Amino acid sequence: MIPSLTVRRIAADQGAVFRELRTASLREAPYAFGATLEDALSADAASFDATAAERAVSFSVSTFILYTEGHPAGLIEAHFDDTAARRAFVCELWVAPAVRHLRGGELLVDTASSWLANEGATEIYAWVADANRNAMRFYEALGFGPTGEHRRVTRAPEQAESLLVRHVPTTSQVYQQ
Numbered sequence: 001m002i003p004s005l006t007v008r009r010i011a012a013d014q015g016a017v018f019r020e021l022r023t024a025s026l027r028e029a030p031y032a033f034g035a036t037l038e039d040a041l042s043a044d045a046a047s048f049d050a051t052a053a054e055r056a057v058s059f060s061v062s063t064f065i066l067y068t069e070g071h072p073a074g075l076i077e078a079h080f081d082d083t084a085a086r087r088a089f090v091c092e093l094w095v096a097p098a099v100r101h102l103r104g105g106e107l108l109v110d111t112a113s114s115w116l117a118n119e120g121a122t123e124i125y126a127w128v129a130d131a132n133r134n135a136m137r138f139y140e141a142l143g144f145g146p147t148g149e150h151r152r153v154t155r156a157p158e159q160a161e162s163l164l165v166r167h168v169p170t171t172s173q174v175y176q177q
């Protein structure tokens with residue numbers, strides 16, 4: 001049976017769920033993120049509680065959680081940067097291996113993009129490590145293309161990452177809480 005997948009914005013009391021998903025993602029796919037598992041494990045529970053509380057209500061940063069049959073199984077962050085251009089980003093994307101290739105990643109990106117569009121974004125950006133070929137193909141399949149912008153990966157300066165962008169379609173579905 002194909003499991004049903006749903007995505008909801010993080011709730012203020014989901015610090016523990018957020019911590020569980022972040023540590024699971026950093027443990028399973030350390031190559032995919034700027035932060036390290038040690039960073040997440042050394043942060044205290046209260047900091048995850050504070051992050052969840054902020055991301056549940058903020059207009060500039062949020063986290064969305066993927067559920068399969070009611071169980072947390074993935075996440076994504078959406079935020080605006082604090083430059084004058086106020087660019088909109090998705091990051092920290094992870095789907096648990098057991099439920100990959102079921103369109104959970106697409107649902108997370110689309111939900112986060114709709115929320116950003118609702119807050120005024122017309123373009124959605126994502127940094128992807130050049131070595132992470134799966135994520136690169138995933139984002140390309142979703143209509144993201146190269147911006148030509150590159151930088152070194154903070155965690156591993158010998159590696160590069162590229163900035164991808166997808167334009168928000170004018171018919172984009174408005175995010176509903």
Ligand SMILES: CC(C)(COP(=O)(O)OP(=O)(O)OC[C@H]1O[C@@H](n2cnc3c(N)ncnc32)[C@H](O)[C@@H]1OP(=O)(O)O)[C@@H](O)C(=O)NCCC(=O)NCCS
Pocket residue numbers: 029032033092093094095096099100101102103104105106107127128129132133134135137138139141142
């Ligand atoms: C990248 C990731 C989020 C994709 O999640 P997912 O739920 O499996 O992706 P979806 O099922 O929504 O895939 C949508 C489309 O993306 C493409 N795609 C997804 N995974 C792919 C892979 N491993 N290789 C090539 N294309 C892929 C396919 O075109 C797919 O459509 P299809 O299944 O009809 O072929 C998941 O593999 C993951 O968590 N990886 C580890 C963490 C990571 O790399 N995060 C990204 C950081 S930038």
